[in-house]
Amino acid sequence: MTTLTFGRLRRGRTLVAAGMAVVLSTGPALAICERPMLGAFDPMRELADLPPERDHIFVSWVGYQPGSLTSLVETPSFMVSLEPFARVPDWEVDPNTHLAEIAQGGYDQEIVAFCRDAGEATDQLLIRWGAEMEDSDGRYPWEAGEPARYIEAYRHFVT
Numbered sequence: 659m660t661t662l663t664f665g666r667l668r669r670g671r672t673l674v675a676a677g678m679a680v681v682l683s684t685g686p687a688l689a690i691c692e693r694p695m696l697g698a699f700d701p702m703r704e705l706a707d708l709p710p711e712r713d714h715i716f717v718s719w720v721g722y723q724p725g726s727l728t729s730l731v732e733t734p735s736f737m738v739s740l741e742p743f744a745r746v747p748d749w750e751v752d753p754n755t756h757l758a759e760i761a762q763g764g765y766d767q768e769i770v771a772f773c774r775d776a777g778e779a780t781d782q783l784l785i786r787w788g789a790e791m792e793d794s795d796g797r798y799p800w801e802a803g804e805p806a807r808y809i810e811a812y813r814h815f816v817t
Contacts, residue, residue: 719768727775753803
């Protein structure tokens with residue numbers, strides 16, 4: 659795995675990109691797990707009695723309320739799938755136009771609000787940005803665009 663450090667946040671946190679995920683950590687830039695972690699999608703919280711190694715939530719940056727991430731984080735090691743939805747209904751958005759708008763700073767207000775909270779949320783936060791970008795079913799406004807547009811938008815987000 660290639661690890662790239664993109665910048666430093668407050669309180670010694672390091673922002674790291676690894677593949678298509680971003681890691682915030684107070685420790686080394688990225689600690690590789692010696693054993694794999696098992697996860698489960700549990701929206702009904704049926705496994706809530708089991709101690710999770712990592713919890714995972716999905717958050718849209720449109721309509722994101724500053725301060726809400728801290729109240730959602732329940733474990734020291736946490737993953738957020740940050741969904742970069744458009745401000746208009748998804749069916750009205752061309753993926754390439756949406757990704758270009760992100761890359762050009764059109765969603766910096768959403769990025770800053772989320773990242774401020776991410777820096778305060780927990781000791782280690784894995785951010786999964788714009789997941790399922792390779793799909794072409796039209797579920798997300800960032801999918802099925804040109805790969806170069808997605809890469810530009812992703813790079814803007816992590817820098």
